[in-house]
Amino acid sequence: MTITNDLFKKLTFFSEPEFKGELLQHGQLLSFNKGDVIVRDGQYVKFLPIVLKGAIRVFQQSEDREILLYYVRAEETCTISLAAAYFNNKSTSHGVVTEPTEVLIFPASLIEQWQLKYPSWNRYVMQMFRTRYDQLISSFQGVAFEHIDVRVLEYLKNTAHNEGSKSVCLSHQQLAAELGTTRVVVSRILKEYERKKKIKLFRGRIELL
Amino acid sequence: MTITNDLFKKLTFFSEPEFKGELLQHGQLLSFNKGDVIVRDGQYVKFLPIVLKGAIRVFQQSEDREILLYYVRAEETCTISLAAAYFNNKSTSHGVVTEPTEVLIFPASLIEQWQLKYPSWNRYVMQMFRTRYDQLISSFQGVAFEHIDVRVLEYLKNTAHNEGSKSVCLSHQQLAAELGTTRVVVSRILKEYERKKKIKLFRGRIELL
DNA sequence: ACAGAACGGTATCAAATGATACACAACCAA
């Protein structure tokens, strides 16, 4: 896609014509495939990405497990990159592309000056921080207070709802990675929920009843 | 304390004289005592507080347990209040004063317009979001991946270090509340650490060796 | 067509954490 007004059909958040001009001037379009690593833990962030299409999965990793932080979808940016870029610090998590993805990137040095010049950009930044913070608080609360079986069901319901579907397509291994537990625990819990007639299990897919 | 230039001896972050004037004009000084509730979960935030002196403990609560999010100390604000206030939403956690505290509050409606007018305020807001974000990410990682005994020791070391002391003054019950576990688990773990000569236990106080 | 990889389910055992109870010591307010 050429970097033209098509861009602003995908980025409806920004309103100032001059700002759009600067985005065109300083921005660079990149395409990624599933599996590409966008952000690495411990890495400096020089450019801020805004997703135009597709998704980036942002997560934390320990020696033998990982856990989902959030997904960056169309019109969103990665707040950890934003926070890191703003103060020229390192990222504190990983970001991997989960489906074909198009991204607009621009130098991180522009973040602050744009905040002072363009209210819609400032509002966007605050909105991103706010949304992620709420998501993170919610996840934190789940991990701290809820049993893993409850979290499994909540995840399935939320994901199905967000996709406007009754099914969720992912393996037990993937679900375990999202929630920071092991594949065997997930298989055990899902089988129990199937016995209780809350879900129906297929290979690579889980249907909510 | 009268709201004069004394204020800016405690708020060194802001540099624009005009901004200082607006803080004096719109700000209001309040004092609180230990135990006072500043923020309630589910409550709208109309005013943003900046702590001048003292501390506010911000935490989440479930039916029978709670867990620390962060402490708001001098020159800091509560990011959850900030996020809630900015978009006129409800707070997602509780804030309670832990020692005699002085706070400057001003209407939340001023946050955004000040961001556009005063770079030091904008930088402050971003800094607050960034700091809290990092803290939350770190706490999340601990809860998700680390055993409770490791988290106990980390908490004690961090707290002692932040206070420039070798001791931490708090009960087992309070430590349990900070970490989202039970008093019995904490007593058991601390006793074991004492046996391993990593700490020394006193009533209401824990000394690091 | 076939070998290897991936997925799912179950079994068994261990470790970690939570629940409940109780006893004792230290502290504090009257």
Place this chain on the structure above:
DNA sequence: TTGGTTGTGTATCATTTGATACCGTTCTGT
């Protein structure tokens, strides 16, 4: 001084989650 409260430590048991292993089925790449 004293009674009540708070704090601490231990015991016992239950539940939850993790580790390891194994087996059978399905899928995929050559």
